[in-house]
Amino acid sequence: MTNSPRVGVYICHCGINIAATVDVHAVTDYAARLPNVVIARNYTYMCSDPGQALIKNDIAEHNLNRIVVASCSPRMHEPTFRAVIEEAGLNPYCLDMANIREQCSWVHPAGTMTTEKAMQLVESAVAKATRLEPLQTRQVSITPSAVVVGGGISGMQSALDLADAGFDVTIVEHAAQLGGHAAQFYKTFPTLEPAGLLVHELIDRVTTHPHINLMSEAEVTDVSGYVGNFNVRVKRNEEMTNVPAGAIIVATGFETFDPHRKPELGYGKYPQVMTTLEFEQVFNRQSQIVNPKSIVFIQCVGSRDQAIGCGDGKPQTNAYCSRVCCMVTAKQARLVREQFPNADVTVFYMDVRAFGKGFEEFYDQAREDGVMYRRGNPSEILKRGERVVVRAEDTLLGEQVEVEADLVVLAVGIKPRANSEAVAQLFKLSRSGDGFFMEAHPKLRPVETSMAGVFLAGCCQSPKDIADSISQARAAASAAMIPLMRGIVQVDAATSYIDEELCAGCGQCAAVCSFSALSLHPVRGKMTVNAALCQGCGSCALACPSKAIMVHQSTFEQVMSQVSALADWNRLSLPVEAEAV
Amino acid sequence: MLQIESRTFAKERGLFACVQCGKCTGGCPMAMKTKLNPRMIIYRVLIAGNGFNLEGRDELWDCTTCSTCSSRCPKQVNPMEAIIAMRGAIVEKGKVHPNVKTALESTFRNGNPLKLPRDDRGLWAKDLNLKAYAETPAEYLFYAGCTPSYDPRGQKVARALVQLLQSAGVDFGILGNDENCCASEVRRLGEAGLFEAMVEENTEMFKELNVQKMLTVSPHCFNAFKNDYHTVEPGEKFDAQVQHYTQVLAGLLKEDRLKFNGSFAKKVTYHDPCYLGKHNGIFDEPREVLNHIPGVELIEMDRSREKSLCCEGGGGRMWLEGTNPTTRLAQLRVKEALDTGAEVLATACPFCLLTLDEAVKHLNAEEKIRVLDIAEVAAQAL
Numbered sequence: 001m002t003n004s005p006r007v008g009v010y011i012c013h014c015g016i017n018i019a020a021t022v023d024v025h026a027v028t029d030y031a032a033r034l035p036n037v038v039i040a041r042n043y044t045y046m047c048s049d050p051g052q053a054l055i056k057n058d059i060a061e062h063n064l065n066r067i068v069v070a071s072c073s074p075r076m077h078e079p080t081f082r083a084v085i086e087e088a089g090l091n092p093y094c095l096d097m098a099n100i101r102e103q104c105s106w107v108h109p110a111g112t113m114t115t116e117k118a119m120q121l122v123e124s125a126v127a128k129a130t131r132l133e134p135l136q137t138r139q140v141s142i143t144p145s146a147v148v149v150g151g152g153i154s155g156m157q158s159a160l161d162l163a164d165a166g167f168d169v170t171i172v173e174h175a176a177q178l179g180g181h182a183a184q185f186y187k188t189f190p191t192l193e194p195a196g197l198l199v200h201e202l203i204d205r206v207t208t209h210p211h212i213n214l215m216s217e218a219e220v221t222d223v224s225g226y227v228g229n230f231n232v233r234v235k236r237n238e239e240m241t242n243v244p245a246g247a248i249i250v251a252t253g254f255e256t257f258d259p260h261r262k263p264e265l266g267y268g269k270y271p272q273v274m275t276t277l278e279f280e281q282v283f284n285r286q287s288q289i290v291n292p293k294s295i296v297f298i299q300c301v302g303s304r305d306q307a308i309g310c311g312d313g314k315p316q317t318n319a320y321c322s323r324v325c326c327m328v329t330a331k332q333a334r335l336v337r338e339q340f341p342n343a344d345v346t347v348f349y350m351d352v353r354a355f356g357k358g359f360e361e362f363y364d365q366a367r368e369d370g371v372m373y374r375r376g377n378p379s380e381i382l383k384r385g386e387r388v389v390v391r392a393e394d395t396l397l398g399e400q401v402e403v404e405a406d407l408v409v410l411a412v413g414i415k416p417r418a419n420s421e422a423v424a425q426l427f428k429l430s431r432s433g434d435g436f437f438m439e440a441h442p443k444l445r446p447v448e449t450s451m452a453g454v455f456l457a458g459c460c461q462s463p464k465d466i467a468d469s470i471s472q473a474r475a476a477a478s479a480a481m482i483p484l485m486r487g488i489v490q491v492d493a494a495t496s497y498i499d500e501e502l503c504a505g506c507g508q509c510a511a512v513c514s515f516s517a518l519s520l521h522p523v524r525g526k527m528t529v530n531a532a533l534c535q536g537c538g539s540c541a542l543a544c545p546s547k548a549i550m551v552h553q554s555t556f557e558q559v560m561s562q563v564s565a566l567a568d569w570n571r572l573s574l575p576v577e578a579e580a581v
Numbered sequence: 582m583l584q585i586e587s588r589t590f591a592k593e594r595g596l597f598a599c600v601q602c603g604k605c606t607g608g609c610p611m612a613m614k615t616k617l618n619p620r621m622i623i624y625r626v627l628i629a630g631n632g633f634n635l636e637g638r639d640e641l642w643d644c645t646t647c648s649t650c651s652s653r654c655p656k657q658v659n660p661m662e663a664i665i666a667m668r669g670a671i672v673e674k675g676k677v678h679p680n681v682k683t684a685l686e687s688t689f690r691n692g693n694p695l696k697l698p699r700d701d702r703g704l705w706a707k708d709l710n711l712k713a714y715a716e717t718p719a720e721y722l723f724y725a726g727c728t729p730s731y732d733p734r735g736q737k738v739a740r741a742l743v744q745l746l747q748s749a750g751v752d753f754g755i756l757g758n759d760e761n762c763c764a765s766e767v768r769r770l771g772e773a774g775l776f777e778a779m780v781e782e783n784t785e786m787f788k789e790l791n792v793q794k795m796l797t798v799s800p801h802c803f804n805a806f807k808n809d810y811h812t813v814e815p816g817e818k819f820d821a822q823v824q825h826y827t828q829v830l831a832g833l834l835k836e837d838r839l840k841f842n843g844s845f846a847k848k849v850t851y852h853d854p855c856y857l858g859k860h861n862g863i864f865d866e867p868r869e870v871l872n873h874i875p876g877v878e879l880i881e882m883d884r885s886r887e888k889s890l891c892c893e894g895g896g897g898r899m900w901l902e903g904t905n906p907t908t909r910l911a912q913l914r915v916k917e918a919l920d921t922g923a924e925v926l927a928t929a930c931p932f933c934l935l936t937l938d939e940a941v942k943h944l945n946a947e948e949k950i951r952v953l954d955i956a957e958v959a960a961q962a963l
Contacts, residue, residue: 263886263887263888264608264653264887264888266888300602300655304600304655305655306655306656306657307652307653307654307655307656307657350600350602351600375603376602376603376604376607377602377603377604377607377655378604378607379603379604379605379606379607379608379609379649379653380607380608380653380888382883382884382888383883391607391608392603392604392607393603393604393605393606393607393612393618393620394603395601395602395603395606395620398618398621400606400607400609400612400613
C-alpha cells in the first residue's frame with residue numbers, strides 16, 4: 001500500500017453551505033489535475049450514505065490508497081470518513097480532510113478568490129495525503145472503577161448510577177456531611193416536596209451502598225494517568241491515599257453570589273435583608289420572623305449583572321441568568337403567603353423566567369395566591385424606623401415607588417466556586433467566560449470535557465435546578481460507563497514518537513507537555529512517550545532542540561509539503577491526468 | 582425641531598444593552614421630584630426609529646450627574662452620559678436656558694462660570710505668601726478651582742487647607758490669576774467643544790510647567806483632571822498624578838507628617854460628595870481624616886457611601902433651578918443629618934458646602950447644625 005500513492009478527492013457541497021460560495025465543479029476539475037490524483041468527485045452530502053458509498057466503490061474500483069475529503073471541519077466528520085475507508089479495507093489514517101466550509105465558504109463571499117482558496121486547501125491536503133503512512137491504534141485495558149469529586153446531589157446521583165451498574169466508586173467530599181447546598185433547602189419547586197426527604201434518601205443509599213467508598217473531609221491533591229487508568233491522590237486527615245480510577249466525574253457545585261458586592265442593598269447592614277438561601281433556613285427553623293406585615297423579594301441579585309460595586313466599571317462574570325432564582329422566589333413567596341396570610345408579599349422582577357416543566361403553572365399559582373409581582377429592579381434599600389424601605393422604579397407605571405418591608409429577601413445568583421481555577425488545573429479542565437467548567441461541546445457533548453475520561457455533573461458546569469442536576473449527573477454516569485463497560489480504550493495513533501538515535505534526554509519536551517505524556521527512561525536515558533496520554537498537539541516536537549520528536553500524521557515532511565503547496569501556489573493549468581466527475 | 586439621529590446615538594452610547602430594568606430610575610434622586618426618568622428616556626430613544634425629538638424635554642436639565650444611575654446599571658449602560666450628550670445636542674442648537682448661556686460664556690471669557698474677573702482669581706491667597714508654581718518649582722500644584730477661589734465661603738476652605746499642608750510641611754505652589762477653570766461643569770452642561778478647547782489649553786499649560794503632582798479642593802476638578810482630560814483627542818495627554826485633598830491628608834496622617842495638637846469635640850456626620858464617592862470610589866480617606874481628629878465623634882447617616890443623597894449642586898445645577906425648585910434635596914439631606922444628632926455636617930466639596938449651607942438656613946437650623954468642610958474641621962484641631 002505504501003507504494004505509489006493513488007489519491008481520490010471528494011468535494012462536498014454541504015447542501016448549499018459550500019456550493020453556494022465555492023465553485024465546487026471548478027475545484028473538482030482542478031483537483032483531478034493534481035499529481036497522484038486518480039479521481040476527483042463532488043457530491044451534495046459526502047457524509048450521507050450515498051456519499052460514503054461513492055468513496056467505498058472508488059477505493060475498490062480504482063484501487064485507491066489515499067483519500068482526501070474536502071468538506072467541513074475534521075472535528076465534525078473525520079471519525080465518519082476514517083470509518084468509511086476502514087470498511088473499504090484502507091488504514092483509517094490514510095485520510096486527510098480539507099476544511100473548505102468553516103475555513104472557506106462560511107467566512108468568505110462567493111467568488112473566484114474563494115474558489116481558489118478552496119483549490120489551495122485541497123491541493124495542500126493532497127500533498128499531505130500522498131505522504132501519509134498507515135498507523136495502528138492501540139488498545140489499553142482500563143481500571144473498572146470511578147472517582148466522583150463532590151458529594152452534593154449531582155455527585156451522589158452519579159456515584160449511585162455507577163455503583164448500581166456494578167462499578168466501585170469513591171466519592172471525595174470536602175465537607176463532613178453529604179448533600180451540598182440541597183441539604184439546606186426547605187421545599188423543592190414546582191412540587192413543594194420536602195427537600196430533606198429527597199436529599200436524605202440519596203445520602204442513605206450512598207452511605208449503605210456496597211460499591212461506594214465515601215471519603216469525606218477530603219480533597220483531591222493530584223491527578224495523573226489517562227482515560228481508563230487515572231490515579232487520583234486524595235488527602236484526608238493529613239493522610240494521602242492513591243485511588244485508581246478508569247473515569248472521573250467532577251461535581252464540585254457552586255457558590256451563591258455574595259450580596260455585599262451590591263452595597264446599595266444594605267445586606268449585612270440591615271438585619272431585615274437576607275438571601276434566599278438564608279430564608280430557606282428560616283423556614284426550616286420556623287422561628288425567626290414574627291408576624292411580618294410586608295415581605296419584599298428582589299430577583300436577579302448578582303445575575304444578569306455585568307457591573308460590580310460602584311463606579312469603577314470593572315467587569316464581573318455574572319452576566320448570565322442563574323436559572324433557578326425566579327422559581328426559588330415564586331416558591332418562597334407562596335410559602336410565605338401560606339404561613340403569613342396577612343402579610344403583603346411583593347416580588348420585584350426584571351423578567352420572570354418560568355421555562356421548566358410545571359414552572360409557568362407554579363408562577364400562575366403564586367399570583368393566584370396573592371403574591372404581587374411588580375416589574376423593576378430595585379435600586380436601593382434604606383432604613384426607615386424599625387423597617388426598611390425598598391426604592392425602585394415600577395417600570396410598568398414609569399414611576400419611582402417605595403415599598404416598606406419587615407423583611408427583604410435577595411434572590412442571589414449561582415456563581416462558580418472560588419477555587420474553580422485550582423480545580424480546573426487539577427483535572428485539566430477548560431472554563432467558559434462565565435467561569436464555570438466547560439463541556440466538550442455545548443450541544444453534542446454536554447457532559448464530557450476536553451480531557452478524555454473526565455466528566456461534568458451539576459452546577460460546576462452551569463447553574464441548574466435539582467431536576468437538571470440529576471439529569472446531568474445520570475448522563476455523566478452513563479458517559480463514564482462507556483469506557484468502564486467496554487473494558488478497553490482505543491488510543492489514537494496520531495501521537496508523538498521519539499527517535500532515540502537523536503534524543504539526548506534533555507527533557508525540554510517534558511517541560512512543555514500539558515498532558516504529562518513525556519518522561520525520561522530511567523535505564524536508556526532517552527525520553528519516552530506515553531501514547532495513552534499524548535494528545536498529538538506537537539508542542540514537544542517544536543521544543544526538541546535535536547529534532548528527535550515527530551508526531552504521527554504531522555511529520556515535518558507532511559507539514560512542510562502542505563506549507564509548500566500553499567506558499568508556492570499559483571493556479572497552474574495542469575494537464576488532465578485524472579477523471580473529474 | 583431638535584432631533585437627534587437616535588439609532589446612531591443609541592449605538593454610540595451603548596444604549597442597546599439596556600434591558601429596561603429601571604435600576605437607574607429607582608435610585609435617581611431627581612426622579613423623586615421631577616419628570617426625569619433615565620430608563621424611559623433611553624426607551625424612547627430606542628423605539629424612536631431614526632429621529633428622536635428633544636424639544637420640550639426640560640427634565641434633561643434636572644440631572645445633577647450624580648452617577649447613581651451609571652454606577653448601579655447591571656448592563657454597564659451609562660444613562661448619565663447619554664443625558665449629557667442630549668444636552669450637547671441642545672447646546673449645539675443654542676436652545677438653552679439663559680443661565681446656562683451665561684455660565685458657559687463666562688467660563689470662556691473669564692475662565693470661571695461666575696462672571697468674575699480673571700484678575701481676581703488669586704485674591705483668596707493674597708496675604709498668604711504662597712509659592713507661585715509658575716516661578717518656583719514645588720512638589721504639588723495646589724489647584725484651587727473656581728468656587729474656592731472666588732466664593733467667600735469656598736475661600737475659607739482653601740485657606741484652611743493651606744494651613745493644614747503648611748503644618749505638615751508639604752511643598753506646594755499655586756497658579757494664582759493664571760489658574761483657569763477645569764471645565765468640568767462645561768462638559769456636564771453639554772458644551773463639548775468649549776470643554777475640549779479648555780482641556781487643550783490647560784493641558785498645554787500643565788505640560789509647560791511640568792506638573793507631576795496635583796491636588797484639588799473640589800472633587801469636580803479632581804474628577805475632570807483624573808477621568809475626563811485623557812479622553813479628549815487629539816493633543817497631549819494629561820497624565821500627572823491627581824489627588825483630591827482628602828487623599829493627600831489621609832496619606833500625610835499615615836506618614837505621621839500631619840499632627841493635631843488641638844481637638845474638635847463635636848458629633849460629626851459626613852456627607853459623601855457624588856464626585857468623590859460614587860464617581861471615584863473615594864469613601865474611606867475622608868473618614869480616615871475625620872477619625873484622626875481628636876474629639877470628633879463620627880456618626881454615619883443611613884444614606885452614606887454608595888447611597889449618599891446628591892446635594893443637587895452638580896451637572897451645572899449650581900446655575901439652574903431645575904423644574905421643581907420647591908423640593909430641595911439639600912434640605913432632605915440636612916434633615917437626615919439632624920436625625921443623627923450630629924452638630925456638624927461635614928463634607929469635602931465646595932458645591933455640597935454651599936447647597937447644604939443654604940439648606941440649613943432655609944430650615945432655620947443654624948442653631949442645631951453647622952456645615953463645614955473637612956479641611957475646616959481639621960484646621961480647627963491643629
